[in-house]
Amino acid sequence: MNPPTTQRLAALGATALLLSALAVPALAAGPVTVQLNGNTLNLNPAPTERAGRVFVPLRGVFENLGASVVYQGGVINATGRGHTVSLRIGSQTATVDGQQQTVDVAPFIIGASTYVPLRFVSQALGATVNYDGANRVVALSAGGVNAAQNPPPNQTITPTPQNNGNTSPVNITNLLPRRNATIQGNRPTIQATFSGGTAGV
Numbered sequence: 001m002n003p004p005t006t007q008r009l010a011a012l013g014a015t016a017l018l019l020s021a022l023a024v025p026a027l028a029a030g031p032v033t034v035q036l037n038g039n040t041l042n043l044n045p046a047p048t049e050r051a052g053r054v055f056v057p058l059r060g061v062f063e064n065l066g067a068s069v070v071y072q073g074g075v076i077n078a079t080g081r082g083h084t085v086s087l088r089i090g091s092q093t094a095t096v097d098g099q100q101q102t103v104d105v106a107p108f109i110i111g112a113s114t115y116v117p118l119r120f121v122s123q124a125l126g127a128t129v130n131y132d133g134a135n136r137v138v139a140l141s142a143g144g145v146n147a148a149q150n151p152p153p154n155q156t157i158t159p160t161p162q163n164n165g166n167t168s169p170v171n172i173t174n175l176l177p178r179r180n181a182t183i184q185g186n187r188p189t190i191q192a193t194f195s196g197g198t199a200g201v
Helices: 003-028 058-064 118-124
Strands: 033-036 048-052 053-057 066-073 075-080 081-089 094-095 099-102 109-110 112-117 128-132 137-141 155-157 170-176 191-196
Touching: 048 058, 053 058, 053 109, 053 118, 058 066, 058 081, 058 118, 081 191, 094 118, 118 137, 118 170
Parallel strands: 033 137
Antiparallel strands: 048 053, 053 112, 066 075, 075 081, 081 094, 094 099, 109 112, 128 137, 155 170, 170 191
């Protein structure tokens, strides 16, 4: 075997070894989990990674952070928590509270789902973001996520008077999910604690 052939085989072997070393961590990495205030979010579709950044489905992050979203013609406009955020599919230029900012990796579409950069969007809405690379968990912290759009958990509801009209208020406490909250799943659980509400006989 002549030297050039030996060199070519050595180069091919080194390339194959490098590719296999790069492929194994990618396969073993597993999915990314996103938590908000300690609760794991059930995002559908699941988060994905691109260029070292975690991306989440459009409505999943905005709505869980208490923001409303309008998506039209490739432009994403979100309002919530006292902030406004505007992003465009394929563009690294974003607007946060009227100021232009640069996004490391532009939002993109996979199939029927639009993905936005989790860290950028979360921080633009006032949340803090921590990434645990060893466990592949992104932890978002946002105080008062529901405060802007929901009433306080303790509410008073006055029932419709029956017969003689002698009624007392019904107090609802610990209502979950809170009013106007977005929940995912086919069988949501609703819970509340009631007190009062004695009706005249």
